[in-house]
Amino acid sequence: MPDNSHIDSLVEHLFRHESGKMVAVLSRILGLQNLEAAQDIVQDTLIKALHTWKSGNLPDNPAGWLYKTAKNKAIDLVRREHTFQKLAPDYAYILNSDFALSSAFHKVFMEDEIGDSQLRMIFACCHPEIPIESQVALTLRTLGGLSTSEIASAFLTSEDTITKRIYRAKEKFKTEDIQMSVPQGEALPKRLEAVLKSLYLLFREGYHSSHPDQLIREDLCQEAMRLCFILTEHTLTSKPSSHALMALMCFQASRLKARLDDNGHIVLIRYQDRSKWYQPLINKGFQYLERASEPFEISTYHLEALIASLHASAKSFETTEWKMIYEFYAMLHKLEPNPIVAMNKAIAAAYAIGFEHALKELKEISGLENHPAYLASLGEIYFELGEMELAKVKFQSAVESTDSEPVKELFRSKIQNCQA
Amino acid sequence: MEKFMLIFHGGQYNGLSAEKMQEKMGQWFAWIEKLNKTKQYISGEPLLPGGKDVKGPNGKTVTDGPYTEGNEVVGGYFIISAKDYDEAVTISKDYPDYEMGGYVQVRQVMKMEG
Numbered sequence: 323m324p325d326n327s328h329i330d331s332l333v334e335h336l337f338r339h340e341s342g343k344m345v346a347v348l349s350r351i352l353g354l355q356n357l358e359a360a361q362d363i364v365q366d367t368l369i370k371a372l373h374t375w376k377s378g379n380l381p382d383n384p385a386g387w388l389y390k391t392a393k394n395k396a397i398d399l400v401r402r403e404h405t406f407q408k409l410a411p412d413y414a415y416i417l418n419s420d421f422a423l424s425s426a427f428h429k430v431f432m433e434d435e436i437g438d439s440q441l442r443m444i445f446a447c448c449h450p451e452i453p454i455e456s457q458v459a460l461t462l463r464t465l466g467g468l469s470t471s472e473i474a475s476a477f478l479t480s481e482d483t484i485t486k487r488i489y490r491a492k493e494k495f496k497t498e499d500i501q502m503s504v505p506q507g508e509a510l511p512k513r514l515e516a517v518l519k520s521l522y523l524l525f526r527e528g529y530h531s532s533h534p535d536q537l538i539r540e541d542l543c544q545e546a547m548r549l550c551f552i553l554t555e556h557t558l559t560s561k562p563s564s565h566a567l568m569a570l571m572c573f574q575a576s577r578l579k580a581r582l583d584d585n586g587h588i589v590l591i592r593y594q595d596r597s598k599w600y601q602p603l604i605n606k607g608f609q610y611l612e613r614a615s616e617p618f619e620i621s622t623y624h625l626e627a628l629i630a631s632l633h634a635s636a637k638s639f640e641t642t643e644w645k646m647i648y649e650f651y652a653m654l655h656k657l658e659p660n661p662i663v664a665m666n667k668a669i670a671a672a673y674a675i676g677f678e679h680a681l682k683e684l685k686e687i688s689g690l691e692n693h694p695a696y697l698a699s700l701g702e703i704y705f706e707l708g709e710m711e712l713a714k715v716k717f718q719s720a721v722e723s724t725d726s727e728p729v730k731e732l733f734r735s736k737i738q739n740c741q742a
Numbered sequence: 743m744e745k746f747m748l749i750f751h752g753g754q755y756n757g758l759s760a761e762k763m764q765e766k767m768g769q770w771f772a773w774i775e776k777l778n779k780t781k782q783y784i785s786g787e788p789l790l791p792g793g794k795d796v797k798g799p800n801g802k803t804v805t806d807g808p809y810t811e812g813n814e815v816v817g818g819y820f821i822i823s824a825k826d827y828d829e830a831v832t833i834s835k836d837y838p839d840y841e842m843g844g845y846v847q848v849r850q851v852m853k854m855e856g
Binding site: 340365369376467468 | 756759760761766774788
């Protein structure tokens with residue numbers, strides 16, 4: 323009888339995470355122009371694992387088993403296929419020697435090299451030649467191990483769209499001859515900025531998306547955090563802004579569980595049960611924030627993390643340090659003058675200064691006329707000012723401005739309040 | 743109790759995402775665990791694809807095979823114990839790979855009576 327006690331030992335998302343790692347490792351030798359071949363090897367490896375393991379015969383070290391299988395498949399492929407005349411430039415020499423071939427693959431699959439390959443892959447996926455929306459899709463596909471249909475579902479778009487985005491990125495790998503390397507020296511800051519931006523968008527998509535499935539959203543957030551963690555751990559990329567972004571993600575993620583009630587309805591921060599905030603993540607957030615302070619630098623991630631930290635440490639909505647939050651939003655708005663930041667600043671103003679002032683700031687914003695959060699914020703301020711009719715109108719427009727059922731539901735409940 | 747052999751035909755995992763594959767494996771584990779709990783799981787093995795057909799007088803003709811449709815290829819088997827065919831069929835309903843185009847052939851193992 324097979325012993326099934328080890329079944330639970332298969333780590334959650336093991337296949338997905340390991341496939342992301344293996345694609346990065348294989349691409350390092352095969353070169354990004356052969357990304358597809360790397361993905362095929364990984365897919366075959368997983369199928370073989372499924373066939374071999376499903377009757378309960380799990381190896382002691384499942385990840386090790388996967389690496390070994392993928393490694394052997396890759397070595398076979400390079401030996402067999404003459405199309406592999408072109409590998410990554412650093413590894414071109416291995417084609418001349420069978421011994422060099424095996425040992426090169428052996429080396430990249432060693433534990434301490436795997437993180438390095440992932441880091442190189444992050445920079446390749448977020449290369450400035452690749453359009454930003456393709457960067458995010460490609461990052462999820464290659465490093466996150468998500469399928470195109472899973473990515474499409476997470477972004478509430480069609481599989482076709484995602485396939486095209488990834489295709490465009492892969493073409494860039496070929497035409498721009500993009501290499502898997504971590505930029506150094508003067509090139510690093512700009513490239514790191516692009517990587518952080520992409521991870522930030524990935525996280526935000528998970529955190530703010532209106533996707534009905536909470537699990538998918540948490541997955542996106544987790545993926546962004548996992549990749550950002552790699553940045554914070556590596557000497558070259560362990561910069562204040564990397565730590566600040568990680569801090570921001572920790573603070574935000576700590577509230578994920580409190581954001582929906584039992585019926586899947588959205589709960590605004592004001593009404594969230596703060597005991598549901600996940601304290602260990604908040605503590606992590608403060609640790610990263612501390613590391614982000616040296617050497618001194620103020621990035622948008624610093625400001626957003628600071629704002630999130632003030633929410634995280636407030637005992638209640640009312641006792642939140644609104645004045646400081648308002649100040650930080652004002653600084654953020656200077657660094658990044660866009661209407662969403664202006665809206666958040668106005669909302670903070672409502673509690674830091676007063677509702678009249680907030681209304682004035684909100685009305686000065688242009689470009690968000692059909693934005694659900696903007697309309698709802700106006701509704702909220704009118705409600706607080708006792709202008710029930712105006713509030714109702716704004717909430718009604720807010721309902722019409724979104725396709726998300728949980729969000730519509732939230733705004734409808736606001737209309738109800740106006741009538742009470 | 744009688745013994746039955748569940749023979750698994752077909753079931754392609756191509757095109758499944760990594761997460762789905764792991765899910766699939768979880769379903770197989772759960773199925774085996776369920777049978778283990780009721781002490782009905784006896785043994786089982788996966789089979790590698792490919793193989794040889796040995797035919798003809800004295801087994802002279804050896805060919806690579808089986809070259810059947812993907813859906814027909816035997817991918818593995820279980821030996822289980824069940825009261826009768828009905829129960830063996832009910833057990834087979836938990837086979838996780840129907841959605842992958844696979845199917846189960848249920849055969850009773852003959853008892854050698856002394």
